[in-house]
Amino acid sequence: MLRTQDPEVADWLMREDRRQADSLTLIASENHCSAAVREACQSRITDKYAEGYPGRRYYGGCEVADAIELVAKQRAVELFGAEEANVQPHSGTTANLAVLLALAGPNGRILGMALKSGGHLSHGYDKSHSGMIFMAAQYGVRADDGRIDLDEVRRLAKEHQPMVIIAGGSSYPRAIDYAAFAGIAKEVGALLLADIAHPAGLIAAAVMPSPIGHADVVTMTTHKTLRGPRGGMILAKRDIAKRINSAVFPGAQGGPLMHQIAGKAVAFGEALRPEFKSYQLRVKEHAALLAGHLREYGLDIVTGGTDSHIVLVDLRKADVTGAQVEERALVAGLSVNKNAIPGDPRPPMITSGLRLGTAAATTRGMGCDEIRKIGDVILGLIRGDSPAAHHPTIQALCNAFPLP
Ligand SMILES: Cc1ncc(COP(=O)(O)O)c(C=O)c1O
Numbered sequence: 001m002l003r004t005q006d007p008e009v010a011d012w013l014m015r016e017d018r019r020q021a022d023s024l025t026l027i028a029s030e031n032h033c034s035a036a037v038r039e040a041c042q043s044r045i046t047d048k049y050a051e052g053y054p055g056r057r058y059y060g061g062c063e064v065a066d067a068i069e070l071v072a073k074q075r076a077v078e079l080f081g082a083e084e085a086n087v088q089p090h091s092g093t094t095a096n097l098a099v100l101l102a103l104a105g106p107n108g109r110i111l112g113m114a115l116k117s118g119g120h121l122s123h124g125y126d127k128s129h130s131g132m133i134f135m136a137a138q139y140g141v142r143a144d145d146g147r148i149d150l151d152e153v154r155r156l157a158k159e160h161q162p163m164v165i166i167a168g169g170s171s172y173p174r175a176i177d178y179a180a181f182a183g184i185a186k187e188v189g190a191l192l193l194a195d196i197a198h199p200a201g202l203i204a205a206a207v208m209p210s211p212i213g214h215a216d217v218v219t220m221t222t223h224k225t226l227r228g229p230r231g232g233m234i235l236a237k238r239d240i241a242k243r244i245n246s247a248v249f250p251g252a253q254g255g256p257l258m259h260q261i262a263g264k265a266v267a268f269g270e271a272l273r274p275e276f277k278s279y280q281l282r283v284k285e286h287a288a289l290l291a292g293h294l295r296e297y298g299l300d301i302v303t304g305g306t307d308s309h310i311v312l313v314d315l316r317k318a319d320v321t322g323a324q325v326e327e328r329a330l331v332a333g334l335s336v337n338k339n340a341i342p343g344d345p346r347p348p349m350i351t352s353g354l355r356l357g358t359a360a361a362t363t364r365g366m367g368c369d370e371i372r373k374i375g376d377v378i379l380g381l382i383r384g385d386s387p388a389a390h391h392p393t394i395q396a397l398c399n400a401f402p403l404p
Contacts, residue, residue, distance in 0.1 A: 022395065023398065024333060024334050024397060025334075025335040026356045026358070028337075032363045032404055033227055034227070034404055035404060037229050037267050040229075041259050041262065045068065046258065050258055051249060065258050069261055072262075077235075082218070083235075084244075086248050087261050087264050088253065088256040088261065092221035095220070095221075096123070096166075097122065099219055100133075103164045104163040108163045110137075111124070111164070112124040113140070113148070113168070113169045114138035116140075123168075123195065139152050142342075145303060146342045150181075153181070157184050161190075163190055163191065164192075165190045165193070166193045166194075167195070168193075168194055171339050173291075173305070174306070178214035179214050192216050193215060196218055197219070197220050198310065201227055201271065204226060206277070208307060208308060217236045219234050220233050220235075228267025229263030230260065287356075288305065290374070291305045294379065301313060302341050310356070311355075321351060322337075322338025322350065322352060322353050323351065332387040334378070336356055338354060339351055339355035373397065377390045
């Protein structure tokens with residue numbers, strides 16, 4: 001139908017299919033969701049307005065929307081062992097906005113990890129709503145080992161007296177000590193928000209420590225390691241769930257994207273199966289292997305390794321920038337992203353780092369041998385080999401491990 005009615009868009013979408021099939025994504029925030037998830041996301045329920053919550057909608061005809069949202073919520077609660085879930089956030093950023101509106105309020109004080117240290121825009125960056133609406137203080141990581149300095153977090157928390165402390169980041173490869181964060185939050189009377197956008201799948205599968213039981217509220221994206229459709233989600237303790245719900249709707253959003261919520265329900269169902277745990281174990285094993293392989297050949301890895309799917313490469317000694325390697329990688333058929341490293345002397349569009357992630361390659365079924373081959377290609381690209389010379393290796397891997 002699309003091809004006949006709108007060949008222009010159909011062609012572009014076909015091209016994206018080919019691009020994904022013929023290249024390998026090592027972008028840590030991306031994954032490939034299942035055909036079942038994609039089918040749910042393109043269903044007719046995209047037409048339905050369902051402002052409000054199950055049983056309390058502002059539109060008629062919501063009985064199916066109610067049922068789907070309840071399935072998604074129940075599965076989310078079961079998957080993470082949470083008290084309450086809100087599956088309506090359109091994205092990780094709106095999930096964070098809603099939580100900060102609920103728990104800090106306009107002009108409320110918040111404390112999060114700085115963007116340049118691996119935090120996210122929505123954790124108080126001054127050019128984001130999170131830095132404009134809220135009074136944000138920012139903590140960093142230690143320059144020598146790239147780890148969160150809990151003493152600095154405590155010092156800033158005492159100084160700034162935040163209502164909300166945010167634990168989590170976009171390029172932090174290590175497990176976070178949520179108990180220690182909760183202790184600091186308690187000392188200053190703050191609530192703790194754990195943003196697990198990146199490691200959500202690893203945490204759901206219990207291959208990384210969970211913030212549940214420590215954090216008052218947990219936000220995440222559903223499309224990274226969790227391998228669902230694009231979207232966000234919030235888990236909350238029962239006593240604050242009502243405030244969170246009101247902050248999502250009507251606070252931060254209008255009608256929920258019911259087709260995406262259907263996709264989330266399917267993805268959570270997949271994540272509850274035993275195969276999901278073995279998948280996450282492989283994701284983690286592959287990241288450790290990749291970090292070890294790159295180190296063995298002389299590259300510096302921020303924090304010396306990883307506890308998650310993320311490997312953050314420090315290129316300072318290699319006489320090449322993150323932007324240069326990103327460009328070379330594209331020619332070879334690899335999608336990677338340049339990334340600032342702690343204390344990066346270069347600007348954000350150049351950077352001295354490379355962020356790699358193993359979730360998508362593992363979804364394609366690749367194993368340790370393939371990860372070593374990918375590591376060799378990255379080493380070659382950093383050394384300055386002709387990127388085109390590595391293209392056949394990556395193409396052969398893509399052909400042998402098709403998209404789900
Ligand atoms: C830690 C963290 N929080 C929030 C987000 C925001 O997600 P979205 O792009 O869905 O708004 C991201 C996205 O990369 C993230 O890494």
